[in-house]
Amino acid sequence: MARNIGSHYTAHRVLGRGSAGTVWLGEGPDGPVAIKLLREDLAADPDLAERFAHERHALLGLEHPHIVGVRELLVPDEQAGEGGEIALVMDLVRGPDLRTHLARERRLAPAEAAAIVAGVASGLAVAHAAGIVHRDVKPENILLDTSGERPHALLTDFGVAKLIDEPRHGGKSGVVGTPDYMAPEIVEGLPPRASVDIYALVTVLYELLSGFTPFGGGHPGAVLRRQVTEQVAPLPGLPDELGELIQQCLAKAPASRLRAAELASRLRESQPALAGRGPLDLGDPTLEEERGQPAEDEAALATAASSRAAVPLVRGAAPDSERVTHTRMRVPDADELSGGARGTARAPRAPGQPRAGSARNATTPGARRRRRLAVTVAGAAVLAGVAGWLLLSGGDEGEGGDGMGPAIVPTVIDEAVIDEAVADEAVAEGPAPAGPARP
Ligand SMILES: Nc1ncnc2c1ncn2[C@@H]1O[C@H](COP(=O)(O)OP(=O)(O)OP(=O)(O)O)[C@@H](O)[C@H]1O
Numbered sequence: 501m502a503r504n505i506g507s508h509y510t511a512h513r514v515l516g517r518g519s520a521g522t523v524w525l526g527e528g529p530d531g532p533v534a535i536k537l538l539r540e541d542l543a544a545d546p547d548l549a550e551r552f553a554h555e556r557h558a559l560l561g562l563e564h565p566h567i568v569g570v571r572e573l574l575v576p577d578e579q580a581g582e583g584g585e586i587a588l589v590m591d592l593v594r595g596p597d598l599r600t601h602l603a604r605e606r607r608l609a610p611a612e613a614a615a616i617v618a619g620v621a622s623g624l625a626v627a628h629a630a631g632i633v634h635r636d637v638k639p640e641n642i643l644l645d646t647s648g649e650r651p652h653a654l655l656t657d658f659g660v661a662k663l664i665d666e667p668r669h670g671g672k673s674g675v676v677g678t679p680d681y682m683a684p685e686i687v688e689g690l691p692p693r694a695s696v697d698i699y700a701l702v703t704v705l706y707e708l709l710s711g712f713t714p715f716g717g718g719h720p721g722a723v724l725r726r727q728v729t730e731q732v733a734p735l736p737g738l739p740d741e742l743g744e745l746i747q748q749c750l751a752k753a754p755a756s757r758l759r760a761a762e763l764a765s766r767l768r769e770s771q772p773a774l775a776g777r778g779p780l781d782l783g784d785p786t787l788e789e790e791r792g793q794p795a796e797d798e799a800a801l802a803t804a805a806s807s808r809a810a811v812p813l814v815r816g817a818a819p820d821s822e823r824v825t826h827t828r829m830r831v832p833d834a835d836e837l838s839g840g841a842r843g844t845a846r847a848p849r850a851p852g853q854p855r856a857g858s859a860r861n862a863t864t865p866g867a868r869r870r871r872r873l874a875v876t877v878a879g880a881a882v883l884a885g886v887a888g889w890l891l892l893s894g895g896d897e898g899e900g901g902d903g904m905g906p907a908i909v910p911t912v913i914d915e916a917v918i919d920e921a922v923a924d925e926a927v928a929e930g931p932a933p934a935g936p937a938r939p
Contacts, residue, residue: 505524505526505535505537505574505585505587505589506572506574506587508528508529508572509526509527509528509533509535509572509587509589510526510527510528511524511525511526511535511537512524512525512526512527513525515534516597518536518640518657520536520538520539520542520660521536521537521538521539521542522536522537522539523535523536523537524536524537525592526589528571528572528589530571532592533571533589533590533591533592534568534589534590534591534592534593535587535588535589535590536587536588536590536660537585537586537587538585538586538587538588542586543576543585543586548586548663549575549576549586551663552573552575552586552663553573553575555663556573558630558631558632559573559588559658560572560573561630562626562627562630562632562658563626564622564623564626564627565619565623565652565654566619566620566622566623566652566653566654566655567623567626567627567654567655567656567658568590568591568593568643568654568655568656568658569590569591570588570589570590570658571589571590571591572587572588572589573586573587573588573589574586574587574588574589588660590656593643593644593645593654593656594645594646594647595643595644595645595646595647595651596643596644596646597639597640597641597642597643597644598616598639598640598642598643598644598653598704598708599638599639599640601644601651602639602707602708602711605779606711606779607708607709607710607711607779607780607782608708608709608779609774609777609778609779610709610738610739610742610774610777610779610780611771611774611775611776611777612651612708613705613708613709614705614742614767614768614770614771614774615650615653615767615768615771616642616644616651616653616708617653617701617702617704617705617708617763617767618763618764618765618767618768619652619653619654619764620637620642620653620655620701620704621698621701621760621761621763621764621767622760622761622764623654623655624637624655624694624697624698624701624760625759625760625761625764627658627697628694628697628759628760632658633692633693633694633696633697634655634657634658634697634700635677635692635696635697636657636660636677636678636681636700637655637681637697637700637701637704638678638680638681638700638704639704639707639708641655641656641657642654642655642656642704643656677700679716679720679723679724679727680703680707680713680715680716680723681699681700681703681704681713682696682699682700682723682724682727683695683696683699683700683727683754684699684727684728684752685752685754687724687725687727687728688728690754693754694759694760695754695755695757696754697760698749698757698758698759698760698763699749699750699754699757701749701760701763702745702746702749702750702757702763703750705746706732706735706746706750709735709738709779709780710735710780710782711782714732714733714750715727715730715732728752732746732747732750734746734747735780735782736780736782737780737781737782738780739770739773739774741766741770741773742770742773742774745758745763745766745767745770749763
Protein backbone atom coordinates (compact mmCIF):
# COMPACT_ATOMS: atom_id res chain seq x y z
CA MET A 501 0.00 0.00 0.00
CA ALA A 502 1.33 3.42 -0.89
CA ARG A 503 2.42 5.73 1.91
CA ASN A 504 3.51 9.32 1.98
CA ILE A 505 7.05 10.18 2.94
CA GLY A 506 7.51 13.81 3.82
CA SER A 507 5.41 16.10 1.70
CA HIS A 508 6.85 15.29 -1.71
CA TYR A 509 7.29 11.56 -1.91
CA THR A 510 5.16 8.45 -2.05
CA ALA A 511 6.50 4.98 -1.32
CA HIS A 512 4.83 2.28 -3.38
CA ARG A 513 6.43 -1.07 -2.72
CA VAL A 514 9.35 -2.61 -0.89
CA LEU A 515 12.48 -3.16 -2.98
CA GLY A 516 14.56 -4.74 -0.27
CA ARG A 517 15.44 -4.78 3.39
CA GLY A 518 18.72 -4.22 5.16
CA SER A 519 19.74 -4.19 8.77
CA ALA A 520 19.08 -0.48 9.08
CA GLY A 521 15.73 -0.31 7.38
CA THR A 522 13.64 -0.90 4.30
CA VAL A 523 14.16 0.41 0.80
CA TRP A 524 11.02 1.35 -1.10
CA LEU A 525 10.32 2.08 -4.71
CA GLY A 526 8.87 5.56 -4.59
CA GLU A 527 7.76 8.50 -6.63
CA GLY A 528 8.76 12.14 -6.23
CA PRO A 529 8.40 15.40 -8.11
CA ASP A 530 11.13 14.32 -10.54
CA GLY A 531 10.00 10.76 -11.13
CA PRO A 532 10.82 7.38 -9.61
CA VAL A 533 13.17 7.20 -6.63
CA ALA A 534 14.37 4.70 -4.07
CA ILE A 535 13.51 5.63 -0.48
CA LYS A 536 15.39 4.14 2.41
CA LEU A 537 13.28 4.32 5.55
CA LEU A 538 15.27 3.75 8.68
CA ARG A 539 13.98 1.28 11.22
CA GLU A 540 11.53 2.81 13.66
CA ASP A 541 13.73 2.22 16.67
CA LEU A 542 16.64 3.96 14.95
CA ALA A 543 14.51 6.84 13.74
CA ALA A 544 13.17 7.34 17.26
CA ASP A 545 16.65 8.13 18.48
CA PRO A 546 17.00 11.92 18.58
CA ASP A 547 20.80 11.69 18.54
CA LEU A 548 20.69 9.77 15.32
CA ALA A 549 18.30 12.20 13.67
CA GLU A 550 20.64 14.98 14.68
CA ARG A 551 23.66 13.20 13.25
CA PHE A 552 21.87 12.62 9.96
CA ALA A 553 20.88 16.26 9.82
CA HIS A 554 24.44 17.23 10.63
CA GLU A 555 25.80 15.13 7.78
CA ARG A 556 23.18 16.33 5.34
CA HIS A 557 25.60 18.46 3.41
CA ALA A 558 28.14 15.67 2.98
CA LEU A 559 25.57 13.05 2.05
CA LEU A 560 23.78 15.23 -0.46
CA GLY A 561 26.93 16.69 -1.90
CA LEU A 562 28.46 13.41 -2.97
CA GLU A 563 27.98 13.23 -6.70
CA HIS A 564 29.69 10.78 -9.00
CA PRO A 565 28.60 8.41 -11.76
CA HIS A 566 29.57 5.46 -9.56
CA ILE A 567 27.86 6.64 -6.39
CA VAL A 568 24.12 6.34 -5.79
CA GLY A 569 22.99 9.93 -5.42
CA VAL A 570 21.11 10.99 -2.30
CA ARG A 571 18.49 13.53 -3.35
CA GLU A 572 16.87 14.32 -0.03
CA LEU A 573 17.36 13.55 3.57
CA LEU A 574 14.22 13.67 5.65
CA VAL A 575 14.58 13.81 9.41
CA PRO A 576 11.77 14.13 11.97
CA ASP A 577 12.14 17.83 12.67
CA GLU A 578 11.48 18.68 9.09
CA GLN A 579 8.37 16.61 8.67
CA ALA A 580 6.15 18.81 10.73
CA GLY A 581 3.55 16.64 12.30
CA GLU A 582 4.36 13.60 10.24
CA GLY A 583 6.00 11.47 12.88
CA GLY A 584 9.51 10.38 13.43
CA GLU A 585 10.72 8.96 10.17
CA ILE A 586 14.24 9.23 8.85
CA ALA A 587 14.30 8.72 5.12
CA LEU A 588 16.99 8.92 2.49
CA VAL A 589 15.61 9.61 -0.95
CA MET A 590 18.02 8.16 -3.50
CA ASP A 591 18.36 7.73 -7.22
CA LEU A 592 16.62 4.56 -8.25
CA VAL A 593 19.02 1.93 -9.57
CA ARG A 594 17.46 -0.53 -11.98
CA GLY A 595 19.21 -3.80 -11.42
CA PRO A 596 20.41 -6.22 -8.76
CA ASP A 597 23.03 -5.70 -6.11
CA LEU A 598 26.44 -7.22 -6.69
CA ARG A 599 25.81 -9.97 -4.14
CA THR A 600 22.86 -11.22 -6.17
CA HIS A 601 24.82 -10.96 -9.41
CA LEU A 602 27.74 -12.88 -7.95
CA ALA A 603 25.44 -15.55 -6.57
CA ARG A 604 24.08 -16.05 -10.04
CA GLU A 605 27.47 -16.10 -11.75
CA ARG A 606 29.46 -17.72 -8.96
CA ARG A 607 32.67 -16.12 -10.30
CA LEU A 608 33.11 -13.24 -12.66
CA ALA A 609 35.52 -13.01 -15.57
CA PRO A 610 38.53 -10.94 -14.47
CA ALA A 611 37.77 -8.13 -16.94
CA GLU A 612 34.23 -7.74 -15.63
CA ALA A 613 35.35 -7.92 -11.99
CA ALA A 614 38.09 -5.36 -12.60
CA ALA A 615 35.71 -3.02 -14.44
CA ILE A 616 33.16 -3.10 -11.63
CA VAL A 617 35.79 -2.50 -8.97
CA ALA A 618 37.50 0.22 -11.01
CA GLY A 619 34.19 2.10 -11.23
CA VAL A 620 33.57 1.85 -7.50
CA ALA A 621 37.16 2.88 -6.79
CA SER A 622 36.72 6.01 -8.86
CA GLY A 623 33.63 6.86 -6.78
CA LEU A 624 35.57 6.24 -3.60
CA ALA A 625 38.32 8.56 -4.82
CA VAL A 626 35.86 11.44 -4.91
CA ALA A 627 34.42 10.56 -1.50
CA HIS A 628 37.86 10.23 0.05
CA ALA A 629 38.89 13.56 -1.42
CA ALA A 630 35.88 15.02 0.36
CA GLY A 631 36.98 13.41 3.60
CA ILE A 632 34.26 10.76 3.61
CA VAL A 633 35.06 7.13 4.35
CA HIS A 634 32.37 4.63 3.44
CA ARG A 635 33.28 2.00 6.08
CA ASP A 636 30.98 -0.72 4.82
CA VAL A 637 32.06 -1.54 1.28
CA LYS A 638 30.76 -5.00 0.36
CA PRO A 639 28.83 -6.56 -2.52
CA GLU A 640 25.47 -5.76 -0.88
CA ASN A 641 26.29 -2.07 -1.08
CA ILE A 642 27.26 -2.11 -4.74
CA LEU A 643 24.27 -1.88 -7.05
CA LEU A 644 24.38 -2.74 -10.72
CA ASP A 645 22.41 -0.61 -13.12
CA THR A 646 21.56 -3.03 -15.89
CA SER A 647 19.41 -0.68 -17.92
CA GLY A 648 22.26 0.14 -20.31
CA GLU A 649 24.34 -2.03 -22.59
CA ARG A 650 26.77 -3.04 -19.86
CA PRO A 651 26.18 -3.26 -16.11
CA HIS A 652 27.19 -0.06 -14.38
CA ALA A 653 28.29 -0.29 -10.74
CA LEU A 654 27.21 2.23 -8.11
CA LEU A 655 28.24 2.35 -4.49
CA THR A 656 25.46 3.05 -2.03
CA ASP A 657 24.93 3.54 1.71
CA PHE A 658 27.62 6.19 2.08
CA GLY A 659 28.09 7.26 5.64
CA VAL A 660 25.05 5.39 6.87
CA ALA A 661 27.00 2.75 8.76
CA LYS A 662 29.06 5.42 10.46
CA LEU A 663 26.06 7.49 11.44
CA ILE A 664 24.13 4.58 12.82
CA ASP A 665 26.96 3.04 14.69
CA GLU A 666 28.84 5.99 16.04
CA PRO A 667 29.46 5.50 19.74
CA ARG A 668 27.31 7.75 21.85
CA HIS A 669 26.88 8.81 25.42
CA GLY A 670 30.59 8.53 25.99
CA GLY A 671 30.52 4.79 25.43
CA LYS A 672 33.55 2.79 24.48
CA SER A 673 34.54 2.90 20.89
CA GLY A 674 32.59 0.54 18.74
CA VAL A 675 33.55 -1.05 15.49
CA VAL A 676 31.17 -1.34 12.64
CA GLY A 677 31.45 -3.36 9.53
CA THR A 678 31.22 -6.84 8.17
CA PRO A 679 34.03 -9.14 9.30
CA ASP A 680 34.90 -10.54 5.87
CA TYR A 681 35.65 -7.06 4.56
CA MET A 682 37.10 -5.49 7.68
CA ALA A 683 40.63 -4.15 7.52
CA PRO A 684 43.03 -5.37 10.19
CA GLU A 685 43.62 -1.92 11.61
CA ILE A 686 39.92 -1.64 12.46
CA VAL A 687 40.12 -4.90 14.36
CA GLU A 688 43.12 -3.47 16.15
CA GLY A 689 41.15 -0.44 17.19
CA LEU A 690 42.60 2.25 14.95
CA PRO A 691 40.24 4.86 13.55
CA PRO A 692 39.01 3.95 10.07
CA ARG A 693 40.69 5.92 7.32
CA ALA A 694 40.25 5.82 3.55
CA SER A 695 42.52 2.78 3.31
CA VAL A 696 39.89 0.62 5.03
CA ASP A 697 37.64 1.16 2.02
CA ILE A 698 40.45 0.06 -0.29
CA TYR A 699 40.94 -3.09 1.77
CA ALA A 700 37.21 -3.85 1.67
CA LEU A 701 36.88 -3.09 -2.02
CA VAL A 702 39.80 -5.30 -3.01
CA THR A 703 38.34 -8.01 -0.78
CA VAL A 704 35.27 -7.67 -2.98
CA LEU A 705 37.49 -7.95 -6.07
CA TYR A 706 39.04 -11.12 -4.68
CA GLU A 707 35.57 -12.49 -4.00
CA LEU A 708 34.30 -11.64 -7.48
CA LEU A 709 37.25 -13.50 -8.97
CA SER A 710 37.21 -16.51 -6.68
CA GLY A 711 33.72 -16.82 -5.27
CA PHE A 712 34.96 -16.47 -1.68
CA THR A 713 36.55 -13.87 0.53
CA PRO A 714 40.20 -14.24 1.56
CA PHE A 715 39.55 -14.73 5.26
CA GLY A 716 35.91 -15.74 5.46
CA GLY A 717 34.41 -18.80 7.05
CA GLY A 718 33.59 -19.70 10.60
CA HIS A 719 32.95 -17.64 13.65
CA PRO A 720 33.19 -13.86 13.25
CA GLY A 721 35.96 -13.78 15.82
CA ALA A 722 37.95 -16.26 13.78
CA VAL A 723 37.43 -14.18 10.64
CA LEU A 724 38.66 -11.07 12.42
CA ARG A 725 41.68 -12.85 13.79
CA ARG A 726 42.61 -14.02 10.29
CA GLN A 727 42.28 -10.45 9.05
CA VAL A 728 45.02 -9.51 11.46
CA THR A 729 47.28 -12.54 11.34
CA GLU A 730 47.00 -14.38 8.03
CA GLN A 731 48.43 -13.64 4.62
CA VAL A 732 46.22 -13.64 1.56
CA ALA A 733 46.50 -16.79 -0.52
CA PRO A 734 47.29 -15.81 -4.11
CA LEU A 735 44.70 -16.70 -6.72
CA PRO A 736 46.21 -18.93 -9.39
CA GLY A 737 45.62 -18.04 -13.01
CA LEU A 738 45.64 -14.27 -12.71
CA PRO A 739 48.05 -12.03 -14.59
CA ASP A 740 50.90 -11.12 -12.22
CA GLU A 741 49.99 -7.48 -12.23
CA LEU A 742 46.49 -8.09 -10.94
CA GLY A 743 47.73 -10.59 -8.38
CA GLU A 744 50.26 -8.07 -7.11
CA LEU A 745 47.67 -5.32 -6.96
CA ILE A 746 45.46 -7.56 -4.81
CA GLN A 747 48.33 -8.36 -2.46
CA GLN A 748 49.25 -4.73 -2.17
CA CYS A 749 45.74 -3.56 -1.40
CA LEU A 750 45.20 -6.32 1.13
CA ALA A 751 48.42 -5.48 2.93
CA LYS A 752 48.12 -5.37 6.71
CA ALA A 753 49.82 -1.98 6.75
CA PRO A 754 47.30 0.64 5.59
CA ALA A 755 50.01 2.86 4.15
CA SER A 756 51.08 0.11 1.75
CA ARG A 757 47.72 0.05 0.00
CA LEU A 758 46.95 1.96 -3.15
CA ARG A 759 44.81 5.04 -3.01
CA ALA A 760 41.40 4.87 -4.63
CA ALA A 761 42.23 6.88 -7.74
CA GLU A 762 45.33 4.82 -8.40
CA LEU A 763 43.44 1.59 -7.84
CA ALA A 764 40.86 2.70 -10.39
CA SER A 765 43.43 3.61 -13.00
CA ARG A 766 45.55 0.48 -12.46
CA LEU A 767 42.46 -1.70 -12.88
CA ARG A 768 41.47 0.14 -16.02
CA GLU A 769 44.96 -0.23 -17.41
CA SER A 770 44.79 -3.96 -16.76
CA GLN A 771 41.77 -4.39 -19.03
CA PRO A 772 43.68 -5.32 -22.22
CA ALA A 773 45.55 -8.07 -20.37
CA LEU A 774 42.30 -9.41 -18.93
CA ALA A 775 40.20 -9.29 -22.08
CA GLY A 776 38.95 -12.66 -23.24
CA ARG A 777 39.87 -14.51 -20.05
CA GLY A 778 37.12 -16.61 -18.55
CA PRO A 779 36.36 -16.89 -14.82
CA LEU A 780 39.14 -18.52 -12.83
CA ASP A 781 39.02 -22.28 -12.75
CA LEU A 782 39.58 -22.89 -9.07
CA GLY A 783 37.40 -25.96 -8.72
CA ASP A 784 35.18 -26.42 -5.75
CA PRO A 785 33.18 -29.59 -5.67
CA THR A 786 31.27 -28.47 -2.61
CA LEU A 787 29.97 -25.43 -4.34
CA GLU A 788 29.27 -27.45 -7.48
CA GLU A 789 26.96 -29.68 -5.48
CA GLU A 790 25.19 -26.75 -3.95
CA ARG A 791 24.94 -25.13 -7.31
CA GLY A 792 23.38 -28.27 -8.74
CA GLN A 793 20.16 -27.18 -7.15
CA PRO A 794 18.51 -24.62 -9.38
CA ALA A 795 18.20 -21.28 -7.68
CA GLU A 796 15.02 -20.04 -9.16
CA ASP A 797 14.44 -16.59 -7.93
CA GLU A 798 16.53 -13.64 -6.97
CA ALA A 799 15.54 -13.83 -3.33
CA ALA A 800 16.76 -17.40 -3.06
CA LEU A 801 19.98 -16.45 -4.79
CA ALA A 802 20.50 -13.49 -2.53
CA THR A 803 19.80 -15.51 0.60
CA ALA A 804 22.14 -18.27 -0.46
CA ALA A 805 24.79 -15.77 -1.31
CA SER A 806 24.55 -13.76 1.85
CA SER A 807 24.76 -16.87 3.96
CA ARG A 808 27.93 -17.83 2.17
CA ALA A 809 29.63 -14.52 2.16
CA ALA A 810 29.70 -12.55 5.32
CA VAL A 811 29.53 -13.90 8.80
CA PRO A 812 27.38 -11.38 10.52
CA LEU A 813 26.79 -10.43 14.06
CA VAL A 814 23.42 -8.89 14.17
CA ARG A 815 22.41 -5.63 15.59
CA GLY A 816 18.75 -5.00 15.56
CA ALA A 817 16.00 -7.49 15.09
CA ALA A 818 13.36 -4.90 14.52
CA PRO A 819 10.57 -5.83 12.14
CA ASP A 820 12.28 -4.19 9.20
CA SER A 821 15.44 -6.16 9.60
CA GLU A 822 15.57 -9.50 7.90
CA ARG A 823 19.06 -9.43 6.55
CA VAL A 824 21.91 -9.41 8.93
CA THR A 825 25.12 -7.78 7.99
CA HIS A 826 26.47 -5.39 10.53
CA THR A 827 28.81 -6.18 13.28
CA ARG A 828 29.27 -4.15 16.36
CA MET A 829 31.88 -5.11 18.81
CA ARG A 830 34.19 -3.81 21.43
CA VAL A 831 37.75 -3.50 20.26
CA PRO A 832 39.69 -6.47 21.62
CA ASP A 833 42.81 -5.87 23.62
CA ALA A 834 46.12 -7.44 22.65
CA ASP A 835 45.71 -10.36 25.01
CA GLU A 836 42.29 -11.12 23.68
CA LEU A 837 43.44 -10.91 20.10
CA SER A 838 46.22 -13.34 20.71
CA GLY A 839 43.77 -15.80 22.24
CA GLY A 840 44.71 -15.13 25.82
CA ALA A 841 42.73 -15.81 28.94
CA ARG A 842 39.68 -13.79 27.99
CA GLY A 843 39.97 -14.56 24.34
CA THR A 844 39.40 -17.74 22.48
CA ALA A 845 41.00 -20.75 24.05
CA ARG A 846 43.99 -22.20 22.34
CA ALA A 847 44.31 -25.88 21.79
CA PRO A 848 47.23 -27.68 20.23
CA ARG A 849 46.87 -28.61 16.60
CA ALA A 850 49.05 -31.25 15.05
CA PRO A 851 50.99 -30.22 11.95
CA GLY A 852 48.85 -30.71 8.89
CA GLN A 853 45.70 -31.14 10.91
CA PRO A 854 42.95 -28.96 9.51
CA ARG A 855 41.87 -25.99 11.47
CA ALA A 856 38.70 -26.76 13.31
CA GLY A 857 35.72 -24.56 13.26
CA SER A 858 36.11 -22.94 9.90
CA ALA A 859 33.57 -23.38 7.19
CA ARG A 860 36.55 -23.56 4.90
CA ASN A 861 37.37 -26.97 6.29
CA ALA A 862 33.93 -28.50 6.32
CA THR A 863 34.01 -31.26 3.79
CA THR A 864 30.42 -31.83 2.85
CA PRO A 865 27.80 -29.38 1.72
CA GLY A 866 25.65 -30.36 4.68
CA ALA A 867 28.43 -29.75 7.13
CA ARG A 868 29.29 -26.44 5.53
CA ARG A 869 25.72 -25.29 5.50
CA ARG A 870 25.18 -26.43 9.07
CA ARG A 871 28.29 -24.64 10.16
CA ARG A 872 27.28 -21.45 8.44
CA LEU A 873 23.91 -21.60 10.11
CA ALA A 874 25.51 -22.29 13.42
CA VAL A 875 27.91 -19.44 13.01
CA THR A 876 25.26 -17.00 11.95
CA VAL A 877 23.00 -17.73 14.83
CA ALA A 878 25.60 -18.47 17.39
CA GLY A 879 27.48 -15.38 16.35
CA ALA A 880 24.37 -13.38 16.98
CA ALA A 881 23.11 -15.01 20.07
CA VAL A 882 25.56 -17.17 21.90
CA LEU A 883 29.19 -16.97 21.01
CA ALA A 884 29.77 -13.46 22.22
CA GLY A 885 30.28 -14.86 25.66
CA VAL A 886 32.58 -17.58 24.44
CA ALA A 887 34.75 -15.41 22.31
CA GLY A 888 34.95 -13.04 25.20
CA TRP A 889 35.62 -9.84 23.36
CA LEU A 890 32.77 -9.80 20.94
CA LEU A 891 30.00 -7.75 22.36
CA LEU A 892 26.64 -7.53 20.75
CA SER A 893 24.80 -4.33 20.05
CA GLY A 894 24.76 -2.01 22.96
CA GLY A 895 26.94 -4.20 25.02
CA ASP A 896 29.71 -1.74 24.63
CA GLU A 897 27.81 1.04 26.20
CA GLY A 898 27.12 -0.21 29.60
CA GLU A 899 24.09 -1.72 31.12
CA GLY A 900 21.67 0.66 29.57
CA GLY A 901 22.58 -0.48 26.09
CA ASP A 902 22.37 1.94 23.25
CA GLY A 903 18.65 2.02 22.94
CA MET A 904 18.81 0.98 19.34
CA GLY A 905 16.85 -2.19 19.57
CA PRO A 906 17.59 -5.69 20.65
CA ALA A 907 20.94 -7.13 19.72
CA ILE A 908 19.93 -10.69 19.30
CA VAL A 909 17.94 -12.13 16.51
CA PRO A 910 15.27 -14.35 17.98
CA THR A 911 16.10 -17.45 16.03
CA VAL A 912 15.37 -20.94 17.24
CA ILE A 913 18.18 -23.33 16.67
CA ASP A 914 19.13 -26.78 17.82
CA GLU A 915 21.40 -26.47 20.83
CA ALA A 916 23.64 -29.22 19.57
CA VAL A 917 24.46 -27.14 16.54
CA ILE A 918 25.40 -24.23 18.73
CA ASP A 919 27.49 -26.49 20.93
CA GLU A 920 29.31 -27.73 17.88
CA ALA A 921 30.01 -24.22 16.69
CA VAL A 922 31.19 -23.17 20.11
CA ALA A 923 33.48 -26.14 20.42
CA ASP A 924 34.87 -25.77 16.92
CA GLU A 925 35.32 -22.07 16.97
CA ALA A 926 36.84 -21.97 20.41
CA VAL A 927 39.76 -23.93 19.08
CA ALA A 928 42.61 -21.66 18.33
CA GLU A 929 43.92 -21.00 14.91
CA GLY A 930 47.55 -20.60 14.09
CA PRO A 931 48.59 -18.87 10.90
CA ALA A 932 47.25 -20.73 7.90
CA PRO A 933 49.82 -22.64 5.93
CA ALA A 934 50.71 -21.01 2.65
CA GLY A 935 49.05 -22.78 -0.22
CA PRO A 936 46.40 -22.53 -2.82
CA ALA A 937 43.40 -20.34 -2.23
CA ARG A 938 40.53 -22.02 -0.58
CA PRO A 939 36.97 -21.09 0.21
N1 LIG B 1 19.00 3.16 -4.73
C1 LIG B 1 18.46 1.96 -4.86
N2 LIG B 1 17.82 1.61 -6.00
C2 LIG B 1 17.26 0.39 -6.14
N3 LIG B 1 17.30 -0.57 -5.20
C3 LIG B 1 17.91 -0.28 -4.05
C4 LIG B 1 18.53 0.98 -3.81
N4 LIG B 1 19.09 0.95 -2.60
C5 LIG B 1 18.84 -0.25 -2.09
N5 LIG B 1 18.13 -1.01 -2.94
C6 LIG B 1 17.66 -2.38 -2.73
O1 LIG B 1 17.26 -2.54 -1.39
C7 LIG B 1 17.99 -3.60 -0.78
C8 LIG B 1 18.24 -3.27 0.67
O2 LIG B 1 19.15 -2.21 0.73
P1 LIG B 1 19.80 -1.75 2.08
O3 LIG B 1 20.82 -0.73 1.74
O4 LIG B 1 18.75 -1.34 3.03
O5 LIG B 1 20.41 -3.06 2.68
P2 LIG B 1 21.77 -3.84 2.43
O6 LIG B 1 22.84 -2.89 2.01
O7 LIG B 1 21.46 -4.96 1.52
O8 LIG B 1 22.09 -4.39 3.87
P3 LIG B 1 22.69 -3.59 5.10
O9 LIG B 1 22.10 -2.23 5.11
O10 LIG B 1 22.24 -4.41 6.23
O11 LIG B 1 24.16 -3.57 4.91
C9 LIG B 1 19.25 -3.76 -1.62
O12 LIG B 1 19.72 -5.06 -1.62
C10 LIG B 1 18.77 -3.36 -3.00
O13 LIG B 1 18.25 -4.48 -3.65
